[in-house]
Amino acid sequence: MKKSTLRFLWISLISALTLCIGVFVWITTYMVRQSSEALHKVGTIYMSQMSTQLKLHFNLLIDLHLSEAEGIIEQVSSGLSDSAGGTRIRLDAGGENNSFTYLSLYAEDGKNDVLRGETVEIIDEADFIDSLNHGEKKVAAGVTESGEMLLLLGVPASYSMEGGTSSLALVAGLPMKYVGESLSLDIGETLVYSHFIRKDGRFILRNADAGEDSYFERILSQKGIDGKTPQEMVQEMKEAIAGEEDYSVVVEIDGERRNTYFTPLPHSDWYLVSVMPYGTLEEPILTLGRQRIVTTLAGSGLIMITLLIIFFLYFRMSQRQLTALKEARKKADSANHAKSEFLSNMSHDIRTPMNAIVGMTAIASANLEKTEQVKDCLQKITFSSKHLLGLINDVLDMSKIESGKLTLNLEQISLRETVDSIVNIVQPQIKMKNQQFDVFLQDVHTEEVLCDGVRLNQVLLNLLSNSVKFTPEGGTVHLTMREEPSPKKDTFIRIHFYVKDTGIGMSKEFKERLFEAFERESSSQVNRTEGTGLGMAITKYIVDAMEGTIEVDSEPGAGSEFHVTIDVEKAQMLEEDMVLPEWNILVVDDDEQLCRSAASALKELGAVSEWASGGESALRMVQARQETGDEYQIILLDWKMPGLDGLQTARQLRRKIGGEIPILLISAYEWGDIEEEADAAGISGFIAKPLFKSTLFHTLSHYMGVSSDAMKAEELYKPELGGRRILLAEDNDLNWEIADMLLSEYGLEIERAENGQICVQKYDQSEPGFYDAVLMDIRMPVMDGYAAAKAIRASGRVDSDIPIIAMTADAFSEDIQKSAACGMNGHVIKPIDTALVIQLLQKYIRPGKGS
Template identity: 35%
Template structure:
């Protein structure tokens, strides 16, 4: 292309400014095009430089980039090259906006992590301080039986609170990763209500609250669902109601049956938990189901701030609905609606007549005379477990690594051990390897002896890994005696039936 030639360069620059809509940057653009400006900048940057200006046109704003460089070695000519960079700048702006958005998300995540660690540091240290302090006091007053007993009771309460904090964190993680799966089991609603009352009534009495739980209009007492998760939902809501209701207040739980919304073979149950507590502001209500959302009025109440997030996640998992009504200092009402498959009216009729109520759990006599092979490399943990088993009349053979455990089972007579309790993280051979080795033995009891995993790894993938290795059950550490009892009763009960 031939160069564009004009006699008067300054006049051309003025016409450029007049014929193009340069907006408020007109004077700046004229200055950039002036020969004096270009020569001065080229002396500072002999390799050349560029600048960008915008022109407003009918189809929008267009961006022009001008590269300025010397046109010869003797520097007696200045060369200008113009290019339209609108599309390039638009792409850059979009990329920049995306990066800014990503940065904002990262900063929010970092703040959330910091808030989480700060909250956890406080909430975990509180019961830990109580446990350590009460242990020191009990040691200092060994001759005072009443004082030691009081310290042990407070240690037990603090331990359970610490365990609930850890469980909340694990549950929230599993819900966020969609790792929770629901069980399908037969549930007897009056039993569920009775269990809730038995668990929550003492807490309400201790807090000097009036507590009532009742059922109205229930036509189907039996239905299928996940009893553990439904109980968890109700316990979370009832525990909050009790925690955030001042002394002298009231907590009420109403269980009703509604008409099904979708499936006529399902029963729809509504659980309404109301209290006369401190209530919530309108601002908090909009964030109440988000992790760590807490009222300023509740800053002295211990907890992770995850309970309602977990509850919402479980209700959503069950395809149910949860709603809340509250006003500051005027109490709160939560409503949970779950639609579950029922077992049929004829079963409910027999139940009402007292013929079909689920059988009571077996007593702990099932442990008497049993012998357990225990694999545990921690001396304190094995001592606690052996003492617990001995309390129920059972014996324990303890091994400190997986290889010793496999050898002990191999050398024992068939049927010598009623169950095997395996720690996962052990030296020489871990629990998974030990379980596979035992299941692979060519002897009659190798395939049927109950093997229970005992581990601090409590995520869904850890439980699945235990099952894949041939184990029958998974009990998370620290060991909850009630969970361990229920597991033994289920597995040993099956074995007893098979033996008969």
């Protein structure tokens, strides 16, 4: 088999080489032929232009001297003396002044009176006299008695001649040599030279290169060219001249190819013959042709060597490919195994919440009279449903990533709202596992940025959920956010997110595969934890799409720390004027970084702040302030601290400072969990971590009597929803029933449209302002939500800006972008979060407008 392959390769090589040489030789031959034709065309174009220039120059020269001859006539006609003798004298004087060497009066019968110069014999005299009899200005050639060739110019003129006859014309003459010099017809530095010939081919003015009396005789004395005989070539020339046409031909004179161009001259029966030798232009073409042949052969040799090298390398490459194929097959088998394992895990992970949903539904149905038990079942169903939805979202996201369709949706977001939202989402999981949770800020000064908020949420939730999931009960999970200048531009900032836990950690080997799809570490602890193995792959893809980085530091049994870095652009907006009174504020927390960050933010707001690292230190500092009479006016107190915790410290502070000074509890936990105990300890209020500058300002403003324009605007912007009419476009009966029941509890009046077309019809048929908002499903029969939204926006009604919120199962970034492009104000993903729908309705429904 190897010999037959080698033979095949050699035959292929020789065939390819032969084909290449044949193709190159054909191309070379073809190009040489094309070059010759191109040379002829270029020569013809060049000769045509040169002939046109010479013809124009000749015409100007003849017109000049004809004008001079006419000028002589005008001067004589304006003279005082009208005697014949005086006229002849003045004509002669005019001829001398204009450098004419010959001057004569001609009668109709050809008789002439020579006024100046020798007697001249006119060539083709009959044609010349005939043209003058017709009143034309005419040019002819003549020979003097001494044999000099003259250029004769005849212009109509009537004067008395000897014998009593009247003249027909005045004829002036110039040496033909003068014409040749004026037109530069001789061979010079240019490649072109010219002749003047008569229609019968005889030379009027010839170049020194021509020895014959007739140009036709010159051609007939040479050899033919390109398959034409001299006789055929002369016949073609005569036919072109007879038809007064321009004519171009290649002739061979004395063994040299010459491009020859014929064109008629004005005021005469002459032809201008321009000649350009081929030698100077042809030699480079021939040299180029020889060089092409040499280059072709060299190229063919190079190709042969290249082909030999290629075929040699092919053997080596084929061996490597076989090895790579084996590796690829091994990886494919491994991937198939991983996917099979993934499907097995998914089967277990999906069935687990489904089992809980089905089981709890059955239990609730069997115990409808037991309210508490039904409530407990519904809570478990809700939790299992959200977990199941998360699994489905992971699979769908991975499908989008593998097809390359996952995109980012750049929008203005608040980092404070983003982190607050994430903290609220993970709190139930933290609470369920009784874990210690905290959020820290470091040097965060920018809150409004341009980013894909949904994807940023997804990244942080994936990391926090993993930390909570793989951290045992009683463990610790921390989220830290730090800001620094971005190396990109001044308009960007760099944000660092750190998610640290005291969980089970991971092995070095698994860390290398952590961000691969379907990967889960195989251990008893991991196997007991539900998950798809896709979260980290999706997280890595999103971070890469944001042009950021993600790193992990982990040891088995020592927990893990994920570090995400992204550069985001600052949002262009007017910053709120946040200024607090110069109150003395004490920040108490066992985390020094939190204390320093909060103290720095308070200083930027205008307050005077100090910080203490624990309850005991806080008590001493408060005591010292009391003794000086300059007491703290607000105390911010962390809930969970070593030694004296927040509540214990609050009780002792109340005994020292009384009940006047506000004490606010700092915590990342829900206020509802500790509200009763906090009230009993003398806590005045609650401030949620993380302590953004805006969070501090808006919370402390309530206790300092500061009016916040932003807060007032927000309150004015949130109307009561009772009695508001909402048009809900939904084709699915069950979805309609669920939405109607959930939203009606807020006092909303819900009206249904079964598809987009009905939705548009109801909107068109209603009075302007009848509906306060539209909740729009996307995938509907007859007309989908996108088309319906566009139709409403294009209606031209005064309320065409009615809030339209997409309420759909299309959950990806491109779906959100498409909704916005169609004029929708918001995008809610099914299964709907009722609180989010109400929040969006409060945001977009105009205040002061009711049904």
